[in-house]
């Protein structure tokens with residue numbers, strides 16, 4: 203329940219200030235303020251005849267991009283982060299089939315479909331894509347979702363999946379786009395470098411597409427969980443195991459593709475050691491600015507290095523189907539935090555204490 207909170211306001215009448223009671227509903231949001239995330243009450247958002255919906259946020263996943271924006275101060279004070287929302291429609295005014303009471307999942311950006319970028323499949327570079335968003339952000343009791351969002355990137359959540367599981371809709375969509383961009387062939391091999399929540403999600407996506415997946419990381423708990431999920435995983439520090447697994451599964455050639463979900467210092471070397479001549483490296487993470495891909499290795503080994511950023515509506519549709527059909531397993535990945543403990547969720551994510559935080563907001 204969104205609480206009703208009463209605010210006292212005053213009106214000035216000649217020399218007198220007459221206190222009156224104004225019933226203004228307010229809502230809680232988590233806002234970035236300096237090096238902290240603070241809970242702040244703001245005026246309730248209203249539909250006011252706009253096309254779209256006011257939704258009650260049931261929960262919102264904490265994305266790696268939220269962490270980057272927070273740590274590197276990319277957003278201003280007062281910004282409300284979060285975009286991986288699961289929500290219930292409270293009020294709606296659209297030409298869609300959605301109605302009040304529906305539980306939905308949505309992503310936050312929509313491509314225009316017509317610009318040069320969209321026509322060439324680079325939808326996440328589209329200006330309209332970057333401009334569109336949910337308001338004020340997912341870490342809020344209520345959010346405005348536009349009609350355009352509801353028409354293009356929102357889905358009704360079925361009963362057979364939990365809120366935490368379906369909150370992987372947008373991040374899995376990102377992975378699916380990356381996988382498609384590599385255009386692999388059935389049975390091809392892929393190494394996922396970095397087995398945090400995105401690495402595990404990428405691995406699950408690759409498996410669902412029928413590719414043979416290996417994963418590596420430096421953190422034992424991550425390797426353990428990956429193994430439990432059926433991913434052949436190893437510690438990248440263990441050179442013998444690394445060579446053994448890669449060579450014995452690839453006729454000594456190296457893997458067809460490497461998915462870089464880690465931007466750690468050593469990750470690029472691991473990728474270059476693992477990839478076969480003519481193979482592909484999919485860049486899915488930023489690296490320190492001094493770190494880059496070596497020109498000559500790319501040239502002499504005829505490598506393809508390509509990036510993938512954010513999902514297109516079709517990738518999101520695929521993600522929704524893979525999650526709701528159970529073809530991608532996201533169980534045991536999330537740790538749930540109430541909104542009041544969102545700072546802890548950020549801290550625990552940054553210190554690698556947990557895989558993925560889900561901020562539970564509404565009931």
Ligand SMILES: [Zn+2]
Pocket residue numbers: 265266267285286372373
């Ligand atoms: Zn995300």
Ligand SMILES: [Zn+2]
Pocket residue numbers: 313314315316317318319320321325328329330331
């Ligand atoms: Zn466009």
